[in-house]
Amino acid sequence: MELRIFTEPQQGASYDDQLRVAKAAEDLGYDAFFRSDHFLKMGSASGLPGPTDAWVTLGGLARETQRIRLGTLVTAATFRHPSVLAISVAQVDQMSGGRVEFGLGSGWYDAEHTAYGIPMPEIKERFDIYSEQLAVLTGLWETPEGETFTFSGEHYQLAEAPALPKPAQRPRPPVIIGGAGKKRTPALAARYADEFNLPFTDADTALAQFRRVEAAAAELGRDPKEIVRSVAQVVAIGRDEAEFTRRAAAIGREPAEVRQNGIAGTTAEAVDKIGTWVEKTGITRLYLQVLDLSDLDHLELIAAEVARQLG
Template sequence: MTQNFTLRIFTEPQQGASYDDLLRVAKHAEDTGYDAFFRSDHYLKMGSVAGDPGPTDAWVTLGGLARETSRLRLGTLMTAGTFRLPGPLAISVAQVDQMSGGRVEFGLGSGWYEEEHTAYGIPFPSLKERFDRYAEQLEIITGLWETPEGETFSFDGQHYQLTDSPALPKPAQRPRPPVLIGGAGKKRTPALAARFADEFNLPFVDVDTAAAQFERVDAACQAIGRDSGEIVRSAAMVLCVGKDEAELARRAQAIGREVDELRANGLAGTPAEVVDKIGSWRERTGISRLYLQVLDLTDLGHLDVVASEVAPQL
C-alpha cells in the first residue's frame, strides 16, 4: 500500500453554498497544494443551518470544476445510489472524467437521508432494497466502463436490466475511474469493497472503529483471493485548526461547534496537535489519505494554515 500521504478537501454544499462558492474553494485548494476536491451528494440541509441558497447537484458541479481546474482530483463522498439510474450515472461520470482529463474518482453509497428524498420526490426503498440496488449499481457501472469498445454490455438483475448497451461513452481513465466505497456496515459493505473498491473510506468514526472495519475489508478480500493492499485506506474528519486557542475558538464558533468536542471527535487543535493525531491514525489504521471536512467555505485562511503548517510535516 502506498505510504505517500495526501490531504483532500471535502465540502458539504447542501449546508449552504453556491457553485461560485465551491469554485473559489476548489481553486484555492489547487493553488495551495491539496490533492483533491470532493463534495457530498445531498439535496437537503442537515441541522439548524439555513442552507441558503439551496443545494447544488454533485455531478453538475464537478463537470464545471473539471473545466476550471487543472490538477485536482475530483469526486464525491458519496454519490447516493437512490438519486440516479446506474446507466445514466455511468454516462455522466464518464463525461466528467473526459472533461477533466481523467481526474475523477467515483464514490458510491446506498443513500440514507430519508428527508431529502421526501423533500424532492425521490423514492426511498427499505434499507435491504437500497443495498440490493447498490450492489447491482456497482456491477452495472463498472461493467459498462470496463466493456471493450465495439462490444456490448447486458445485465439481468432483480432491480435493473440492460440489454446490448453500447457501453458508451468511455471514461478518460482506463479501464475506469477509481471506485470509492465506505461506511461501517459489518458484512455487506466489506464484501462489496473487496469486489469493487479501489479505496475504502471511513467518515467521522473513532480510530478503534476504523481499525476494526479495515480489518473486515481485509478479511473480505482474503475470502475472494484479492490482495487487500490494492485498496487505499482513507478517513474523513471535520477540520478545525488554529495557530492559537483564540483562532481555534473563532473557527469552532463559526461552524457552531465546541472546541473540546471537535478535539475529541474531529481533526482539531493547533497544527502540532493535528499532526500528532494524523500520525496516530496512520499508525493504527494504515490510512494514506485524509478528507478534511471544511464547513466554513468563506474561510480560505483555514486551508492556508493546514497547507503551510500541517502538510509539510506529513
C-alpha cells in the first residue's frame, strides 16, 4: 500500500508551508506529495495568505526535494490552455528528474471561476474540453523528438507543433483520472489513465466505478490491471481518543462524522479502515487529505504507527 500526502493549499498555506510538509513527507517515507489546483478557499477557512499556483509550487518543490513524487489531484481543464500546460508539466518533470504525476479533471468549483473571471461552461461542453485536453497533452508528450503534433478539435487546433520540451519520463508522466461519471469518465480513463482515483466516497461506490473503468478498458483491448486503483480520504488520527478529537476539531470536523467518512480515529482504527478498503476495492494507493499543514506530528504518527503496519 502506497500512502500519499494530499494537501489543499487554497484553504490557507504559503509556499513555505507546503515545502515543510513536502520535505517532512519525503523524510518520513511517504510515496508522494500532492496538492489540489484551486484559486479560492472553500468553507469558513480564511484562505490567507491567498492561493498559490499548483504548477509554480510543484516546480519549486521539484528543486527542493529528492525522492518524493509530485502531482496534482487534480488540475482543472478550465484553468490553462493544454499546450501551455503541457510545457509547464514537462518542465516540472525535467526539474524533478522525472517525479511528476499528472491529475486532470474537468473543473467544478463555480465560485472560483466567477471570482477570477475564468469561463465555466456547462458540464457537457466542459467535458468536451477535458477530453480534448487529454488528447492534446498526451499527444504533445508522446510525439517523438524531431516530429510535430497536429490536432484539430472543436475547442483546440494545433498545427505542426514541435511538441517540446519533452518530460523526463517517457513517453510521458503518469496520468491520473477520477470522478463518478458512469459513461464518459470510464471511457476516458480506459484510453488515457495510468491511475483511476475516487475521492471522498465510500468503498461500495468506489468499487462500482472501478469495475466500470475495468470494463471500458477491456472493451478497448487494454489490460485493466495496467490502471492503478486509488482513493482519497480525509485523515485525522490520534494515539488515543483525546488526540484524535483534537485533530478533528483542528480541521473543523465532528469526530463521529470524520470517523465515518475518512481515515480517522485511533491508529488501530485507521489500520483497520485501510485494510477494509483494500479488501473491498483492491486499491493499492491511498491519498491522505491533510488539512492542518502545521501539524507535522500527525504525519510522523501515521508513518510510525499506521504505515509500518500496512507493510
